[in-house]
Amino acid sequence: MRTSVRLKLDSVHPVLLFYREYPDPAPAAREAVGRLRGVSDHTRGLLATNLTAQGELSAGAIARERVVPRLRLDLAHLVRIAEVASAHEGDDEVRASLRAGPLTRTIPLDAARAALVAATRHRELLLRYGMPEGMLERLRRDLDRYCAVLEKRADASATIAAANTDLARLADEARSIIRHLDALNRIRFSEDPQRQAEWDRVSAVRWGKAKAGAPGREAAPDEAEFRPAANQ
Numbered sequence: 001m002r003t004s005v006r007l008k009l010d011s012v013h014p015v016l017l018f019y020r021e022y023p024d025p026a027p028a029a030r031e032a033v034g035r036l037r038g039v040s041d042h043t044r045g046l047l048a049t050n051l052t053a054q055g056e057l058s059a060g061a062i063a064r065e066r067v068v069p070r071l072r073l074d075l076a077h078l079v080r081i082a083e084v085a086s087a088h089e090g091d092d093e094v095r096a097s098l099r100a101g102p103l104t105r106t107i108p109l110d111a112a113r114a115a116l117v118a119a120t121r122h123r124e125l126l127l128r129y130g131m132p133e134g135m136l137e138r139l140r141r142d143l144d145r146y147c148a149v150l151e152k153r154a155d156a157s158a159t160i161a162a163a164n165t166d167l168a169r170l171a172d173e174a175r176s177i178i179r180h181l182d183a184l185n186r187i188r189f190s191e192d193p194q195r196q197a198e199w200d201r202v203s204a205v206r207w208g209k210a211k212a213g214a215p216g217r218e219a220a221p222d223e224a225e226f227r228p229a230a231n232q
Helices: 005-011 011-021 029-091 090-095 109-121 123-130 133-189 191-203
Strands: none
Touching: 005 109, 005 123, 005 133, 011 029, 011 109, 029 090, 029 109, 029 133, 109 123, 109 133, 123 191, 133 191
């Protein structure tokens, strides 16, 4: 989630607390506050979804690191044995079909699966040249696990991206509602500068980055929201 989105959403809760203490009976204000509560509820749900997906992404990274080293090592062993068998048998097809690609931290899944298919086809030959019994079965299991991990991480990433898109939309909606409430409060508190100042404080977005422990600069809705778009 972008910092600007988070900062806009952070301004919702203080505004709702303000209206709990100083409710406005006007229908327009009540309707706006109700919509802002809806934004707050939806935001909490999306943040929970995001947190769960982040956890799945982290768990997937750990699971990937567990399976990749053995998978990479077994593939490397398989390729070496295939090269020896190919040289001795004069059959370049064996070596060519078992090129799994660069065995980096992120193993090329399609190439690894193709190598497993080829090794299964040449199983008897590879066993004669020293491929351990059970290696292909272990490779198959590890590739299935690796594939499942990648799919789960892809799903988690997609969930996070979708949630962040919705959060950005909610942040803009929240600021639109707060601008409406600000217009109403400037009428409501026109003769109460102290209450107006309190409203300006709670409805502000902290746009500036905090430095040396100091709070970020606050900007009231009429100051922050109506400046040129490049500064918003």
